[in-house]
Amino acid sequence: EIVLTQFPGTLSLSPGERATLSCRASQSFSGSSLAWYQQKPGQAPRLLIYDASNRATGIPDRFSGSGSGTDFTLTISRLEPEDFAVYYCQQYVSSPLTFGGGTKVEIK
């Protein structure tokens, strides 16, 4: 089973600042089978990024993903008020499909 570790657990930033979220896999990926999701309180997760760096339909270009091997990053270039949420990474290299524990981006 591939374990995903997300850090930091909480990121305290102000609107307009840049957010950098990390996701580290316990095994190296041969490919880019990693997705990122955003979840707001009381809502279902929303797909942001797939294949490590491709934005899902309708996702603003301030969201970008990068990485390969064991280390992946989600960057939000300038935080908007609606971006304060919890973010999860998920691998789809192998079964069982696994998620990271999440990073909460909160208003400083």
Next chain:
Amino acid sequence: EVQLVESGGGLVSPGGSLRLSCEASGFIFSTYTMNWVRQAPGKGLEWLASISSGGLNADNPDSARGRFAISRDNARNSLYLEMNSLRDDDTAVYYCARGIGDYLVYYFDSWGQGTQVTVSS
């Protein structure tokens, strides 16, 4: 517009059973892998089960195998999760999600709003 609407959640006693449903619309249901993902209170996301587009292949993590069974009815555009021998730690919001990817490995591009399952005596 893709819509996934879960139902069937509720309060159930430990050891009991429950069947969740997910009704899909806005896309050709029979051509997509479908999945169940859950989230315990204050916790992260946990994949529970996947089923191939035709319903012939299903997959679970070890933690769900034997107690949770996924099925689908393409004629009714519906997905199901049969849950047995429920425990307190099965208390969670259960989401239906559409899968995109290759055999047994998917990401989830559309999610339902979830249905709450509470296991308590």
